[in-house]
Amino acid sequence: MTRPGAVKSDVHRLVLFTLINRFKTVNTKIHRLIVIIATLSMSVAAQAENWPGWRGPNRNAVSTESDLPIQWSPDEGVRWSARLPGAGVSSPVIWDDQIFLTSSDGFKQDNLHIICLARQDGKEIWHQRLWGTSPTRFHATKSGMASPTPATDGKHVYAFFGTGDLFCFELDGQLAWHRSLASEYGRFENRFSATSSPLLHEDMVLVQCDHYGDSYVVALDKTTGADRWKVDRPDAWLSWSSPRIVPVGDRGVGELLLCGSRKIDALDPKTGTKLWTVGGMQHECIPTPVFGHGLIYAVSGPGGKTISIRPGGRGDVSETHIAWESSRGAPFVPSALLVGDFYYLIDDAGIATCLDAQDGSQVWRRRFPGKYTASPIATGEHLYFCNEDGETIVVRANRKKHERVARNRLGEPIFASPAVSQGNLFIRTSSQLFCIGPGETAP
């Protein structure tokens, strides 16, 4: 099902990177050849990419695609739109010609929907309706139980909900397994519904469950749904951040990052063993860290800071592995962006900040229109900031000066973070999914 040349994940890049480095010492010519092949592979990928989970293929929300649309309105540039049931701030996930979305409705928001649309025209391919175990409180005007973004590896779709349920589906919509974590490990206690998005790593699904009750992180077998490992987090309370893996050195080893309760923990993703901790985050963390230049960039707010961390430590590395810190622009909800040498933040009130990724110094700062819940995304050329008024502010990326390119209105509130795939931008509003950009317009 994979499109030729599509880069599937960090792992793919990691393997290429590892190969390049391994052959580097053996033979310079072979090394050059591999670099060329790798570069070609990447450049093909740059034309057509899947968006397989929260914050895209690399969890940094930066697409390798180019020439994405920058201007649109409800009457112009919209290829199609599809009405969605219920409530949901989860992002669309795209694999080849299928788009996967989640939502919830019902008196208690415990009626869960997993929907598959055709990328070509937005028509419904399949729609599963299931029950959630234990709905929690949620944000009355924004969310329901469908805040976590699903994940796919091109074989299955994994959908997690604030009710404490994780479902695995075949791409044709057949349910493969269901785990009721709320039944097995205690109902979630949350005031805005859980939002942490599942992470696929090798043959596991990783889920961070930080809440008022007994918090934990669990790794499930992708095929069977059974626990591979589960680690309790007795010091953690309510957080909404999503886990991510970062590579360490050139050995292809990954570290699992968990933000929450005033710290960032790194675990061995194979076993759940704790590797290192850095303090300094806020009590409640929402943004997902980004990674680049060999550094982790973790932010939490409001009133918090960005901490840039070198991975690979052991124990409490708060004094030894911090590259820089900055208290500028820390958002409560939206995650940050790292594009080239620049690190971008948009806080909930619309203050956009660009920092130098190397040292955290401020490059520019602007007030954007509207309030922000959705996390921004980027291509190598542009940054896209969607606000709660349904506007998307497009800014040129990789510039030392702020340069707004467009301000596009869709007319409906946007709380979900957009997705990019195969030349199109997918924006979920409060009631619809819009496909923006080139292609045949659906009737």
Added chain:
Amino acid sequence: MNFDFHCIFKRFRPVLVSVFVAVFCTSICRQVDAKDIDALLEIVAQAGPQGANSSAARAASEELAQHGIKILPQLLIAMDVPNIVAANWYRTVYEQIISRELQKSQPNFPVALLQQITRDSSRQGRTRRLVVRLVEELTPGYHRSILPTLLDDPEFRTEAVDFVLGRGDKALENGDTQSAKVEFQAALQHARDAGQVTGAADRLQSLGIEIDIVKRMGFVTRWYLVGPFDAPGKSGFDRSFSPEQSVDLAASYVGVDGSEIEWNLFATQDRLGQVNLVQAIAPATEAVGYAYAELDLPQEQEVQLRCGADDNLSVWLNGEKILARRQWLNGSRLDRFAAPATFQKGRNRVLVKICQGPQHQNPAVANHWSMQVRFCDETGAGVNFESALPQLSE
């Protein structure tokens, strides 16, 4: 007329035999079919924790989904289980069968059975809601039509009370005060949600009828309080101070900064039983306070403790710890925690320990050291007890 039955039988024997065989086979097939369905449903029932039996449940579900609307009654019975994993596998079958039936030009739903399920409060609420949605689709307006009959229903109580409150509001708008009173009283009688209880009480009060919300919801409002005991950081939860060994209302203790602290009677006037310890004891951080009440009941009674605190609380009933939640920087939210409890006949002693952690890193975040405790039945209706503590004026 003279019939030659023998001749007739002989003549039609092949036909009769065929009919008999057909009837017999159909009957056997039906039995086998029903048996198969039961066996398949049983396989699905085995799906459970850790993704167990998913493959078998999937295969059985796929087979079940091949059947039509005729298996709906069995499916709905099977679906009605607490095991939500199995219930969801059944639901995948249900959705396929219903979807196919709805596409028919003349769908053939067992409407009477479906309606019966919607009213059967012994069934799982989620199954009933699912069926209500279907019946609503077949008979628009059905949901609203049954709401007035569901005021005591564990699943639909809140919507039913809302419906009746709305009817009362409408009556009031039309100037029919008497009908409005009747509706509001019915709503109050069945309301369990605090917002609905206070909403109905406020409406009745505006019509000149006083309502005791505290009693209706079972809040404990009269307490002896002592504190603050010194508990650096978050040590208070695990530290045991003297009141946990024995409650001596005449005793005095060493509190924060070496001050002498003693029990004082306090009665909250809050309509939802909130006890503000900052006002009642003192502003405090990294501290522990205790609250003590005595409640008289005419008979032994199984009840529910429902409570909340800022930051956390532990509760003892007649010397037995019945709840302890180690959580910090909490808001005190109504009914946040619940635990089963047994009141004995006569005097019951309730001790609550309320911990307050360090000040929020933002000094502007106020300290809301407080607690809220009530005893109710499983639906949330207050237990009828009498406080044995003296009135404040005494």
